[in-house]
Structure formats: structure tokens, C-alpha cells
Amino acid sequence: MRLVLASRSPRRAELLTLAGYKFAIVPADIDETGRPGECGTDLVRRLALEKMQAVSKLVSEGDQVIIGADTAVLDGDRILGKPADKSEAEGMLCRLSGRAHEVVTGVAIEAGGQVLDEVVSTHVVFRELTDRDISWYVATGESFGKAGAYAIQGLASRFVTRIEGSYSNVVGLPISTIDGLLARLVGGQSF
Numbered sequence: 001m002r003l004v005l006a007s008r009s010p011r012r013a014e015l016l017t018l019a020g021y022k023f024a025i026v027p028a029d030i031d032e033t034g035r036p037g038e039c040g041t042d043l044v045r046r047l048a049l050e051k052m053q054a055v056s057k058l059v060s061e062g063d064q065v066i067i068g069a070d071t072a073v074l075d076g077d078r079i080l081g082k083p084a085d086k087s088e089a090e091g092m093l094c095r096l097s098g099r100a101h102e103v104v105t106g107v108a109i110e111a112g113g114q115v116l117d118e119v120v121s122t123h124v125v126f127r128e129l130t131d132r133d134i135s136w137y138v139a140t141g142e143s144f145g146k147a148g149a150y151a152i153q154g155l156a157s158r159f160v161t162r163i164e165g166s167y168s169n170v171v172g173l174p175i176s177t178i179d180g181l182l183a184r185l186v187g188g189q190s191f
Contacts, residue, residue: 003191007068030051048117100125105119
């Protein structure tokens, strides 16, 4: 069996590699736009399933185990996606300053026609950020391409006072959940 990650995220690939998995990368090309009234957990579950399904159609030969995932940062009911520009990144960081927020990742895995999916939630607390903190961080460029405008594994680690839940989930892929779902789907198969 071959493990396939349906993502172009270098962070997801790094997390799987660090956990000792051998896998191929086949990025999914889907529309990631949220639907009207769709909450954050429904969005990440749907996108993870759609990514997994899109790649499943591309690599249909042989025994494939396909992982799809999508992560969002939630500030209450508001979904904080990837900032489009400097102003949006600054606004997101202002919203997160001195408060708790939730990071959710939807995971969908398909093996032999069987699909398991799950949404993992982690609470993250930021210290109070000054205008200088925010300006400095956004100027580093690390905010861009990251949900919620930050990377916990990078320079933004200095802002985090506490997390409750999976650290790897905040980075973009809850490894322990992946491992548990793989065990349920393919038993003792190693990747």
C-alpha cells in the first residue's frame, strides 16, 4: 500500500516525515471557498473530504491510502483564513491578541473504498500583542499563506502562552489522529 498526502502544504509534509511516514504528495486542486452559513468545523471536514476524493480519482491504480486535510482558525463563529494582504494579516493578529481562539483541522482518509473522517480542535491563547509586535511579525512575511495569519512553529511561537490539545493540529495536521485513523483502516500496515 502507498500512502498519499492530498496537499501541497510543506508543513503537513514535514509533520508526516517527522512522524516517520513514507508517502507521496499529490496536491488536490479544489475550490476552497466556504458556503453561505457554513461553520468552521463543517468547512474543514468538507474540504478534507473533497481533497481526498479529488486525489483518489487521480491515483486510482493500485492500493492507495489517501489523506486529505484542511485547517482553519476560528475566532468565535468567524473563520480566519489566509490573509490576502498586510492589512488583513494585521487585523487578524489584532483579533487574536490577548485572547483564546480555536484551530480546527478536518482529516479524511480513504483506503480500499472505506473512508474515515474527523475534525480535531485545539485551543490556543495569545498574549497581548503590541502594535509593534504585529508590525514586526507581518513584516517578516510569515503571516502569509497561513490560516489566522500566524505559524505557531515559527516566529509566532513567542506570542503563544498556552495550547490545549494537539500542537501538530495547529501546525496543520493532527498526527495522532492520522495514526489512529490509519490503524482503524489498514490495521498493522506500516508506511
